[in-house]
């Protein structure tokens with residue numbers, strides 16, 4: 001069951017057990033082999049850095065997307081991701097056209113503070129985030145500085161961010177010194193007007 005979290009100026013919902021444990025681990029094993037994981041290079045203050053994770057952008061042929069300032073053509077859907085997209089349509093009534101897959105190999109891999117507020121996603125993006133593998137902490141912070149909220153995202157969890165969430169909050173997946181195994185996160189998105 002998706003439960004709405006007590007965050008003002010946002011609409012964030014969490015189901016910690018959206019997938020059964022066996023389904024989540026089967027999907028993790030399938031995706032780690034099936035997806036063409038890449039180490040994207042990001043430009044920061046004029047310098048190029050390998051981003052601290054592997055990723056892969058998948059979507060319908062028309063779902064062009066700008067990411068780190070570069071317009072990307074998506075990779076084609078895999079059978080597992082088509083099935084998962086269908087499950088999300090049933091659960092949420094939302095038809096996603098693309099998914100950004102991230103692979104955090106260990107606790108050194110992370111994602112910095114950002115909002116998924118690219119123009120392509122429209123004024124009130126709906127983002128469905130499915131986590132597989134190791135549990136990692138996810139943090140949200142209001143653009144005013146507070147409030148902030150930390151959540152653990154276990155394997156099989158579904159986190160939904162919609163409404164004014166991206167306009168008013170940023171989120172991140174911090175590094176951790178704790179020994180943690182690999183984690184896959186899938187953020188399903190819908191490109192408005194594509």
Ligand SMILES: O=C(O)CCC(=O)C(=O)O
Nearest residue numbers: 100102116138173185187
């Ligand atoms: O790994 C996560 O849980 C967050 C990923 C994320 O924020 C993104 O892909 O935009």
Ligand SMILES: [Fe+2]
Nearest residue numbers: 114115116171
């Ligand atoms: Fe994000």
